[in-house]
Amino acid sequence: MSININLPECESRENRLGSITGYTGTLKDLTERGCSGCLKNRDRCLNTSGQCAHFDAIDQLSVIDDAVVIDHAPAGCSTGHIMWNSFYRKISPMVGRKPKNVIVISSNMNESDTVFGATEKLKETIRFAYKRHNPKVIFITGSCTSGIIAEDIPSVVDEMKEELNIPISYSSCEGIRSKMWSSGFDAAQHAVVKALVKPPKEKRNTVNFIVFWPTIEAFLVPTLDAIGLKPLFLSGFANVEDHAHASESVATVGQCGVLTSYYGGALQEMYGVPFLQEHFPYGVDGFESWYRDLAKLVGKEAEAEAFIEAERAKYLPKLNEIRAKLKGKKAMIALGPGMAFEVVKILRDLGMEVVHTVGFHYDPKYDNNDGKLSPIVTYARESEDLDVTIADSQQHEVYKLLKKYKPDALFSRAHGSNLWAAKLGVVSIEYAGATHSLYSYAGLVEIGLRIIDELENRNFVKLINKKFVSPFAKSFEESPTFAYFEEERR
Amino acid sequence: MSEFLEKQRTGCAFGAFYTALAIDNVLPYAHSGPGCIQQAKLIMGYKNGGQGPSKYAEPIIPCSNFTEKDVVFGGIEKLKTGIKHSLDNFDADMLVVLSGCSSEIVADNVDEAVDEFSDAKIPVIGVETAGFKGNNIYGHEQILKAIIGKYVKPTNTINPKQVNVWGIVPFYDPFWDGTYNAIEDTLKAIGLEPNIIYGEGRGLKNVDKIPSAAFNLVLSPWWDVEIAKLLESKFGTPYFQYPNLPIGPSETTKFLRALTDYAKLDKELVEAYIEKGEKEYFYYFNRALNWVYDANIAPKRFIPIANSNYALAISKHLVNDLGFISDTVYITDGVKEEYQDVIREEFEKVESDIKPEVIFTKDGGLPQVEISEKRRQNPLRQPPYILGTFWDEPWAKELNSPFLSVSMPLGEKIVLNKHYFGYKGALTFFEDFFSAFNG
Numbered sequence: 029m030s031i032n033i034n035l036p037e038c039e040s041r042e043n044r045l046g047s048i049t050g051y052t053g054t055l056k057d058l059t060e061r062g063c064s065g066c067l068k069n070r071d072r073c074l075n076t077s078g079q080c081a082h083f084d085a086i087d088q089l090s091v092i093d094d095a096v097v098i099d100h101a102p103a104g105c106s107t108g109h110i111m112w113n114s115f116y117r118k119i120s121p122m123v124g125r126k127p128k129n130v131i132v133i134s135s136n137m138n139e140s141d142t143v144f145g146a147t148e149k150l151k152e153t154i155r156f157a158y159k160r161h162n163p164k165v166i167f168i169t170g171s172c173t174s175g176i177i178a179e180d181i182p183s184v185v186d187e188m189k190e191e192l193n194i195p196i197s198y199s200s201c202e203g204i205r206s207k208m209w210s211s212g213f214d215a216a217q218h219a220v221v222k223a224l225v226k227p228p229k230e231k232r233n234t235v236n237f238i239v240f241w242p243t244i245e246a247f248l249v250p251t252l253d254a255i256g257l258k259p260l261f262l263s264g265f266a267n268v269e270d271h272a273h274a275s276e277s278v279a280t281v282g283q284c285g286v287l288t289s290y291y292g293g294a295l296q297e298m299y300g301v302p303f304l305q306e307h308f309p310y311g312v313d314g315f316e317s318w319y320r321d322l323a324k325l326v327g328k329e330a331e332a333e334a335f336i337e338a339e340r341a342k343y344l345p346k347l348n349e350i351r352a353k354l355k356g357k358k359a360m361i362a363l364g365p366g367m368a369f370e371v372v373k374i375l376r377d378l379g380m381e382v383v384h385t386v387g388f389h390y391d392p393k394y395d396n397n398d399g400k401l402s403p404i405v406t407y408a409r410e411s412e413d414l415d416v417t418i419a420d421s422q423q424h425e426v427y428k429l430l431k432k433y434k435p436d437a438l439f440s441r442a443h444g445s446n447l448w449a450a451k452l453g454v455v456s457i458e459y460a461g462a463t464h465s466l467y468s469y470a471g472l473v474e475i476g477l478r479i480i481d482e483l484e485n486r487n488f489v490k491l492i493n494k495k496f497v498s499p500f501a502k503s504f505e506e507s508p509t510f511a512y513f514e515e516e517r518r
Numbered sequence: 519m520s521e522f523l524e525k526q527r528t529g530c531a532f533g534a535f536y537t538a539l540a541i542d543n544v545l546p547y548a549h550s551g552p553g554c555i556q557q558a559k560l561i562m563g564y565k566n567g568g569q570g571p572s573k574y575a576e577p578i579i580p581c582s583n584f585t586e587k588d589v590v591f592g593g594i595e596k597l598k599t600g601i602k603h604s605l606d607n608f609d610a611d612m613l614v615v616l617s618g619c620s621s622e623i624v625a626d627n628v629d630e631a632v633d634e635f636s637d638a639k640i641p642v643i644g645v646e647t648a649g650f651k652g653n654n655i656y657g658h659e660q661i662l663k664a665i666i667g668k669y670v671k672p673t674n675t676i677n678p679k680q681v682n683v684w685g686i687v688p689f690y691d692p693f694w695d696g697t698y699n700a701i702e703d704t705l706k707a708i709g710l711e712p713n714i715i716y717g718e719g720r721g722l723k724n725v726d727k728i729p730s731a732a733f734n735l736v737l738s739p740w741w742d743v744e745i746a747k748l749l750e751s752k753f754g755t756p757y758f759q760y761p762n763l764p765i766g767p768s769e770t771t772k773f774l775r776a777l778t779d780y781a782k783l784d785k786e787l788v789e790a791y792i793e794k795g796e797k798e799y800f801y802y803f804n805r806a807l808n809w810v811y812d813a814n815i816a817p818k819r820f821i822p823i824a825n826s827n828y829a830l831a832i833s834k835h836l837v838n839d840l841g842f843i844s845d846t847v848y849i850t851d852g853v854k855e856e857y858q859d860v861i862r863e864e865f866e867k868v869e870s871d872i873k874p875e876v877i878f879t880k881d882g883g884l885p886q887v888e889i890s891e892k893r894r895q896n897p898l899r900q901p902p903y904i905l906g907t908f909w910d911e912p913w914a915k916e917l918n919s920p921f922l923s924v925s926m927p928l929g930e931k932i933v934l935n936k937h938y939f940g941y942k943g944a945l946t947f948f949e950d951f952f953s954a955f956n957g
Binding site for chain 1: 521522523524525526528529530531532533545548551552553554555556557558559560561562564565573574575576577578579580581582583584585586588589599600603604606607608609610618619620623624648649650651653880883887908909912913916927929930
């Protein structure tokens with residue numbers, strides 16, 4: 029299914045990409061079944077709570093400069109954005125800004141609204157937000173409640189655009205629509221592309237970089253500069269103008285395939301901006317392939333080779349020292365699939381043995397429909413196989429996997445996996461802060477040194493483990509790891 | 519007044535799963551969408567003093583993870599399966615099943631599903647907590663009402679010394695854990711046997727004892743008042759309400775004497791406790807006075823933007839003990855209308871001729887708009903001290919106001935068992951309040 033930005037809603041990942049949240053097997057099996065279209069999802073009879081698409085859509089929209097997000101929902105559905113707001117405030121000084129809050133306003137649907145509808149209230153909320161904050165763009169996010177009672181938000185958007193004469197855009201990110209919270213990235217990007225991206229007027233020497241935060245300039249600026257390019261961050265702190273010019277860049281790249289797929293796919297389909305999706309700049313091969321692909325687009329292959337040579341000379345000796353220290357150490361990974369399989373490359377590059385990888389969902393393909401493979405499929409075909417589980421943040425499964433595989437370290441981020449590793453006495457590495465220091469050779473060295481330090485002093489996790497009381501019953505501890513999987517279905 | 523919510527300072531009703539989590543070994547089950555636990559976790563736990571549950575970390579709370587299919591076909595069968603497997607696989611003393619917006623709109627009847635588990639090895643209690651019905655304080659009441667109504671049995675004995683303690687909403691008030699511990703210590707010291715249901719090692723055995731109390735103590739202007747009334751009608755237990763958490767020497771002494779009168783306590787014992795508490799308070803107070811007078815750049819006026827209990831408790835302490843002037847008060851916990859006048863009256867009781875303007879609002883964006891506007895009109899006046907939440911720190915600093923976070927969402931200063939209750943708590947408050955001048 030191709031992207032149609034003119035539709036009010038973007039389809040969920042399940043419907044668009046055939047994505048799944050329940051699987052256990054191996055990487056080669058998973059990716060081959062995905063490519064042949066016979067990948068089936070498996071539900072669970074015991075689910076733990078996760079994250080919803082609504083949360084991610086609000087977060088991504090709220091950090092656009094001069095934007096206001098209006099959540100057409102009961103009060104609780106936008107309260108979680110305080111976390112993204114906290115990142116926003118912490119990162120502000122790193123990018124030369126004064127810390128301030130993002131603006132998210134809930135229309136505060138109450139019980140009678142669920143019976144009689146609340147489109148008038150939504151209009152009032154939009155007027156209120158416009159008057160108080162004078163935004164340059166307003167995004168309306170739909171919720172489970174507005175979805176179930178079938179609120180006609182697109183009509184409200186049309187009416188209010190005319191009344192206020194600013195871009196207003198609807199993001200259909202109802203939590204019940206998708207089991208993947210990353211569908212919220214897509215819903216946000218659908219609304220952004222629709223409201224803000226303009227057709228190109230001239231070509232620029234910029235590369236769209238789709239990332240949570242633009243805190244990677246130290247890596248990206250010199251890297252791109254060597255081949256005559258500049259980053260255009262389509263991320264937190266990007267403004268309306270940045271998004272307007274996205275169609276003029278030479279290519280779209282990003283922090284991971286999951287976050288980049290929809291925006292990158294839309295720019296490629298609508299404006300012919302190539303979306304480099306087969307490689308991301310992690311690990312030696314990942315970085316070099318990514319960089320060569322990018323350089324080729326602008327005819328700077330020679331410059332790219334020179335840059336790669338210099339980087340190798342600078343970092344390889346240190347990297348080899350790290351590899352010697354980490355050789356044979358066992359790692360497990362629990363991350364969103366965009367990063368999970370990139371971290372596999374990184375850890376294998378560092379000489380570690382990856383014993384199991386949990387991806388929080390799996391996309392058999394990305395959005396640009398040009399026959400290119402996702403980096404996961406490319407990697408699966410070229411490398412050693414790997415035990416894999418796909419689970420939407422089902423932490424009871426991660427817990428069991430940790431007990432089964434007994435790794436030296438778990439690599440994870442958010443979503444609560446780290447905690448269970450620590451409770452089981454396993455070194456737990458929050459793989460990066462908001463700054464994502466994993467890119468390229470420098471990233472390999474940075475994470476490698478961090479892992480060495482983490483393994484060096486394990487006292488904290490040992491102590492946690494010593495006093496651990498399991499929240500689970502004996503029957504759970506003794507049951508097979510995937511006892512709660514139901515039969516395959518689609 | 520607008521209903522729109524910006525910079526929210528309460529969770530939704532569903533966020534009250536934290537009340538269940540605060541009772542040792544009670545596990546919530548979420549019959550809700552996949553994101554409801556997390557939305558509440560971030561504002562009521564994570565960014566509210568870095569709080570989390572000790573045993574059932576939020577991401578392992580079992581959940582129906584409502585989808586579109588469940589909206590079409592109803593989620594009751596899924597719920598029953600979920601309850602069954604939760605009972606089989608978790609180590610818990612009680613399962614509290616909470617409904618969310620999606621499941622309530624499609625009319626899933628949680629009680630009906632729960633009824634099938636009346637023979638389960640642990641009690642299973644259903645409670646309706648759709649977010650569109652109210653905020654987390656409403657949800658907190660629903661959970662307590664469900665536990666009291668569907669689980670607690672009469673004990674048919676009264677322990678004349680037992681007092682159940684209420685009035686602090688767990689997790690929502692980031693200081694709840696330390697506060698309850700401190701209240702427990704104080705009540706024990708004056709000859710009572712406090713019974714608290716939340717916190718480490720208490721759990722259902724204390725819930726079971728609720729009907730045996732001689733009286734219920736409510737330390738708040740309105741939180742848990744309806745719970746005390748319910749216990750009065752159900753078990754005949756009278757209640758004593760003090761209108762705020764006592765902070766500092768004046769309020770604490772006043773509270774202890776009022777309690778002594780009510781519960782006919784041993785006056786000598788209580789007076790000895792008061793003397794000891796005050797003596798200790800003033801010992802430390804005096805040690806800090808040099809600093810206060812040498813380095814004091816504190817504005818005389820302050821503005822709380824806080825829940826009703828802390829707005830009142832802190833205002834009384836700052837005016838009556840520390841000599842500040844209460845300028846304006848923003849009360850943000852969605853106080854029911856019938857309690858608003860009582861709270862206004864309490865603010866009239868501050869020992870100063872200048873009484874604050876009391877504003878009840880759910881619009882968390884309003885204080886910034888109004889205070890910034892006043893500042894713009896009077897740029898040469900010293901900006902007031904602002905006691906608010908995580909939302910208020912950046913703009914308060916922009917106005918050059920000293921700032922302390924005291925109410926949900928507290929932000930990222932970690933709170934484990936810190937509290938502001940009583941004499942000792944007031945010293946902690948003193949430390950925090952004056953430390954704010956140093957950034």
